Amino acid sequence: QVHLQESGPGLVKPSETLSLTCTVSGGSITTYYWSWIRQPAGKGLEYIGRIYISGSTNYNPSLKSRVTMSLDTSKTQFSLNLSSVTAADTAVYYCARERVGVAGNWHFDVWGRGSLVTVSS
Amino acid sequence: DIQMTQSPSSLSASVGDRVTITCRASQNINNYLNWYQQKPGKAPKLLIFAASSLQSGVPSRFSASGSGTDFSLTISSLQPEDFATYYCQQSYSSRTFGQGTQVEVK
Numbered sequence: 181q182v183h184l185q186e187s188g189p190g191l192v193k194p195s196e197t198l199s200l201t202c203t204v205s206g207g208s209i210t211t212y213y214w215s216w217i218r219q220p221a222g223k224g225l226e227y228i229g230r231i232y233i234s235g236s237t238n239y240n241p242s243l244k245s246r247v248t249m250s251l252d253t254s255k256t257q258f259s260l261n262l263s264s265v266t267a268a269d270t271a272v273y274y275c276a277r278e279r280v281g282v283a284g285n286w287h288f289d290v291w292g293r294g295s296l297v298t299v300s301s
Numbered sequence: 302d303i304q305m306t307q308s309p310s311s312l313s314a315s316v317g318d319r320v321t322i323t324c325r326a327s328q329n330i331n332n333y334l335n336w337y338q339q340k341p342g343k344a345p346k347l348l349i350f351a352a353s354s355l356q357s358g359v360p361s362r363f364s365a366s367g368s369g370t371d372f373s374l375t376i377s378s379l380q381p382e383d384f385a386t387y388y389c390q391q392s393y394s395s396r397t398f399g400q401g402t403q404v405e406v407k
Contacts, residue, residue: 215396225337225345225388227396240395241302274344285351286392287335291344 182207184275184292192269192299198262202275202292205256209233213278214251214258215288218271226271230278231258265299272296303327303391307399313407320376322402324389329369333393336365336374339401340385348387349374379404 188200202214215230229239231249239247243262251258262269277290304327314320324334332352337345347356349365352372362377376383384406389399 224400225390225398227398238395276344282351282354283332285333285335286396287347287350288337288345288390289347289350289356291346294344 182277182290184277184290186273186275186292186295188295188297190296190298192265192297193301194266194299195264198260198265198269198273198297198299200260200273200275200295200297201257202259203255203257204277209251209253209256209258213286215276215278216249216260217274217276217288218269219274219294220268220271228260228262228273267299270297270299303330303394303397305389305391305397305399307387307389307402309402310400311403311405313405314379315407316379316381318379318407320379320383320404322374322387322389322404324367324372324374324399326370326372326391326393330391330393332368333391334367334372335390335392336363337388337390338383338385339388345388376404 183205185203192198210233213230213232216228219225231237231251246263248261272294274294275292276288306325334352336349339345348359353365365374386401386403388401
Protein backbone atom coordinates (compact mmCIF):
# COMPACT_ATOMS: atom_id res chain seq x y z
CA GLN A 181 0.00 0.00 0.00
CA VAL A 182 1.08 3.55 -0.65
CA HIS A 183 2.89 5.34 2.16
CA LEU A 184 3.79 9.03 2.31
CA GLN A 185 6.46 10.56 4.53
CA GLU A 186 7.21 14.25 4.94
CA SER A 187 10.71 15.50 5.70
CA GLY A 188 12.42 18.84 6.12
CA PRO A 189 13.54 21.42 8.65
CA GLY A 190 11.34 21.87 11.66
CA LEU A 191 12.42 25.48 12.16
CA VAL A 192 12.54 28.25 9.56
CA LYS A 193 13.44 31.90 10.09
CA PRO A 194 10.99 34.66 9.12
CA SER A 195 11.37 35.90 5.53
CA GLU A 196 13.14 32.70 4.51
CA THR A 197 11.84 29.81 2.41
CA LEU A 198 10.17 26.76 3.88
CA SER A 199 11.13 23.58 2.04
CA LEU A 200 9.55 20.18 2.55
CA THR A 201 9.78 16.88 0.69
CA CYS A 202 7.31 14.04 0.59
CA THR A 203 8.60 10.56 -0.24
CA VAL A 204 6.17 8.15 -1.85
CA SER A 205 6.66 4.45 -1.26
CA GLY A 206 4.67 1.37 -2.17
CA GLY A 207 3.17 2.84 -5.29
CA SER A 208 3.72 4.83 -8.44
CA ILE A 209 4.21 8.58 -8.40
CA THR A 210 3.42 8.82 -12.11
CA THR A 211 -0.33 8.67 -11.61
CA TYR A 212 -2.54 10.73 -9.34
CA TYR A 213 -2.03 14.29 -8.17
CA TRP A 214 0.21 14.97 -5.20
CA SER A 215 -0.85 17.64 -2.74
CA TRP A 216 0.16 19.71 0.26
CA ILE A 217 -2.22 20.71 3.06
CA ARG A 218 -1.39 22.48 6.30
CA GLN A 219 -2.92 22.87 9.73
CA PRO A 220 -1.94 25.47 12.33
CA ALA A 221 -2.07 24.20 15.88
CA GLY A 222 -5.64 23.90 17.09
CA LYS A 223 -7.07 25.11 13.78
CA GLY A 224 -8.53 23.71 10.60
CA LEU A 225 -7.07 22.43 7.36
CA GLU A 226 -5.83 24.68 4.56
CA TYR A 227 -5.15 23.46 1.04
CA ILE A 228 -1.85 24.64 -0.39
CA GLY A 229 -1.78 23.05 -3.84
CA ARG A 230 -1.00 20.02 -5.96
CA ILE A 231 1.30 18.77 -8.71
CA TYR A 232 1.02 16.12 -11.41
CA ILE A 233 3.72 14.11 -13.17
CA SER A 234 3.40 16.38 -16.20
CA GLY A 235 4.50 19.30 -14.08
CA SER A 236 1.02 20.76 -14.04
CA THR A 237 0.28 22.56 -10.79
CA ASN A 238 -2.70 24.09 -9.05
CA TYR A 239 -2.16 26.41 -6.11
CA ASN A 240 -4.44 27.97 -3.52
CA PRO A 241 -4.97 31.54 -4.79
CA SER A 242 -4.25 32.92 -1.34
CA LEU A 243 -0.76 31.36 -1.33
CA LYS A 244 -0.02 31.23 -5.04
CA SER A 245 2.50 34.07 -5.09
CA ARG A 246 4.71 32.27 -2.54
CA VAL A 247 4.31 28.58 -3.48
CA THR A 248 6.36 26.40 -5.78
CA MET A 249 5.97 22.66 -6.11
CA SER A 250 8.15 20.14 -7.91
CA LEU A 251 8.27 16.41 -8.47
CA ASP A 252 11.23 14.04 -8.85
CA THR A 253 10.21 10.72 -10.36
CA SER A 254 13.65 9.19 -9.93
CA LYS A 255 13.40 9.65 -6.18
CA THR A 256 9.61 9.20 -6.03
CA GLN A 257 9.44 12.49 -4.17
CA PHE A 258 7.56 15.72 -4.49
CA SER A 259 8.42 18.97 -2.82
CA LEU A 260 6.97 22.21 -1.48
CA ASN A 261 8.69 25.58 -1.31
CA LEU A 262 6.93 28.43 0.49
CA SER A 263 8.80 31.70 0.35
CA SER A 264 8.83 34.79 2.58
CA VAL A 265 7.42 32.92 5.55
CA THR A 266 6.03 34.56 8.67
CA ALA A 267 4.80 33.24 11.99
CA ALA A 268 1.41 32.72 10.34
CA ASP A 269 2.96 29.92 8.30
CA THR A 270 3.71 27.89 11.42
CA ALA A 271 1.73 24.67 11.03
CA VAL A 272 1.77 20.94 10.57
CA TYR A 273 2.29 20.33 6.86
CA TYR A 274 0.75 17.22 5.34
CA CYS A 275 1.42 15.68 1.98
CA ALA A 276 -1.42 13.72 0.44
CA ARG A 277 -2.43 11.81 -2.66
CA GLU A 278 -5.41 13.17 -4.53
CA ARG A 279 -7.36 10.92 -6.83
CA VAL A 280 -10.41 11.31 -8.99
CA GLY A 281 -13.39 9.11 -8.35
CA VAL A 282 -16.88 8.76 -9.64
CA ALA A 283 -18.20 11.57 -11.77
CA GLY A 284 -15.00 13.57 -11.48
CA ASN A 285 -14.97 13.99 -7.72
CA TRP A 286 -11.45 14.56 -6.38
CA HIS A 287 -10.51 13.49 -2.86
CA PHE A 288 -7.43 13.00 -0.67
CA ASP A 289 -7.25 9.28 0.01
CA VAL A 290 -3.71 8.81 1.36
CA TRP A 291 -1.99 11.17 3.79
CA GLY A 292 1.45 11.46 5.34
CA ARG A 293 1.79 11.73 9.10
CA GLY A 294 2.57 15.42 8.94
CA SER A 295 5.61 17.57 9.65
CA LEU A 296 5.58 20.45 12.11
CA VAL A 297 7.25 23.57 10.80
CA THR A 298 7.77 26.50 13.13
CA VAL A 299 8.64 29.94 11.81
CA SER A 300 10.71 31.78 14.38
CA SER A 301 13.96 33.66 14.66
CA ASP B 302 -13.60 31.30 -3.11
CA ILE B 303 -16.08 28.69 -1.98
CA GLN B 304 -16.67 28.81 1.75
CA MET B 305 -17.64 25.68 3.67
CA THR B 306 -19.54 26.08 6.93
CA GLN B 307 -20.03 23.17 9.30
CA SER B 308 -22.47 22.94 12.16
CA PRO B 309 -22.26 22.47 14.96
CA SER B 310 -18.65 23.39 15.72
CA SER B 311 -18.71 20.86 18.52
CA LEU B 312 -21.13 18.41 20.05
CA SER B 313 -21.26 16.12 23.03
CA ALA B 314 -22.58 12.61 22.60
CA SER B 315 -22.59 9.19 24.18
CA VAL B 316 -21.66 5.81 22.81
CA GLY B 317 -24.60 4.47 20.86
CA ASP B 318 -25.98 7.88 19.96
CA ARG B 319 -26.94 8.84 16.43
CA VAL B 320 -24.90 11.87 15.39
CA THR B 321 -25.41 14.16 12.42
CA ILE B 322 -23.07 16.90 11.22
CA THR B 323 -24.03 19.34 8.51
CA CYS B 324 -21.93 21.20 5.97
CA ARG B 325 -23.09 24.07 3.80
CA ALA B 326 -21.27 25.41 0.73
CA SER B 327 -21.42 29.07 -0.24
CA GLN B 328 -22.38 28.07 -3.76
CA ASN B 329 -23.50 25.00 -5.67
CA ILE B 330 -20.78 22.32 -5.62
CA ASN B 331 -22.89 19.48 -7.07
CA ASN B 332 -21.66 16.38 -5.24
CA TYR B 333 -17.99 17.37 -5.05
CA LEU B 334 -17.95 16.98 -1.29
CA ASN B 335 -15.80 14.75 0.90
CA TRP B 336 -15.72 13.98 4.62
CA TYR B 337 -12.65 13.30 6.78
CA GLN B 338 -12.09 12.18 10.35
CA GLN B 339 -9.12 13.45 12.33
CA LYS B 340 -7.93 12.28 15.72
CA PRO B 341 -5.49 14.30 17.84
CA GLY B 342 -1.94 14.17 16.53
CA LYS B 343 -2.96 12.18 13.47
CA ALA B 344 -3.51 12.93 9.81
CA PRO B 345 -7.06 13.20 8.51
CA LYS B 346 -8.64 10.02 7.23
CA LEU B 347 -11.01 9.91 4.26
CA LEU B 348 -14.46 8.61 5.22
CA ILE B 349 -16.79 9.63 2.41
CA PHE B 350 -16.16 10.91 -1.12
CA ALA B 351 -18.53 12.24 -3.79
CA ALA B 352 -21.00 13.26 -1.07
CA SER B 353 -22.21 9.75 -0.27
CA SER B 354 -19.70 7.08 -1.31
CA LEU B 355 -18.14 5.17 1.57
CA GLN B 356 -14.36 4.85 1.35
CA SER B 357 -13.10 1.26 1.42
CA GLY B 358 -12.59 -0.01 4.95
CA VAL B 359 -14.79 2.61 6.60
CA PRO B 360 -17.51 1.12 8.86
CA SER B 361 -21.04 1.16 7.52
CA ARG B 362 -22.29 3.15 10.52
CA PHE B 363 -20.94 6.17 8.65
CA SER B 364 -23.20 7.54 5.94
CA ALA B 365 -23.59 10.85 4.17
CA SER B 366 -25.90 12.61 1.80
CA GLY B 367 -26.54 15.87 0.05
CA SER B 368 -26.02 17.73 -3.18
CA GLY B 369 -25.76 21.31 -4.30
CA THR B 370 -25.07 23.35 -1.18
CA ASP B 371 -26.30 21.25 1.75
CA PHE B 372 -24.67 18.07 2.97
CA SER B 373 -24.68 15.89 6.06
CA LEU B 374 -22.62 13.15 7.68
CA THR B 375 -24.35 10.70 10.02
CA ILE B 376 -22.89 8.20 12.44
CA SER B 377 -25.71 5.78 13.17
CA SER B 378 -24.40 4.44 16.48
CA LEU B 379 -21.42 6.27 17.89
CA GLN B 380 -18.52 4.06 18.93
CA PRO B 381 -15.65 4.93 21.30
CA GLU B 382 -13.23 5.25 18.40
CA ASP B 383 -15.47 7.80 16.66
CA PHE B 384 -14.72 10.63 19.09
CA ALA B 385 -12.73 12.90 16.80
CA THR B 386 -12.97 16.00 14.65
CA TYR B 387 -14.77 15.77 11.33
CA TYR B 388 -14.14 17.98 8.30
CA CYS B 389 -16.02 18.45 5.08
CA GLN B 390 -14.08 19.48 1.96
CA GLN B 391 -15.18 20.66 -1.48
CA SER B 392 -13.35 19.83 -4.68
CA TYR B 393 -15.58 21.77 -7.09
CA SER B 394 -13.29 24.79 -7.34
CA SER B 395 -9.82 24.66 -5.84
CA ARG B 396 -10.14 22.93 -2.49
CA THR B 397 -11.66 24.23 0.74
CA PHE B 398 -12.28 22.58 4.08
CA GLY B 399 -14.95 23.33 6.63
CA GLN B 400 -13.82 24.57 10.03
CA GLY B 401 -14.38 21.17 11.62
CA THR B 402 -16.83 19.61 14.07
CA GLN B 403 -15.43 18.14 17.24
CA VAL B 404 -17.38 15.16 18.58
CA GLU B 405 -16.75 14.90 22.31
CA VAL B 406 -17.72 12.50 25.06
CA LYS B 407 -20.87 13.56 26.89
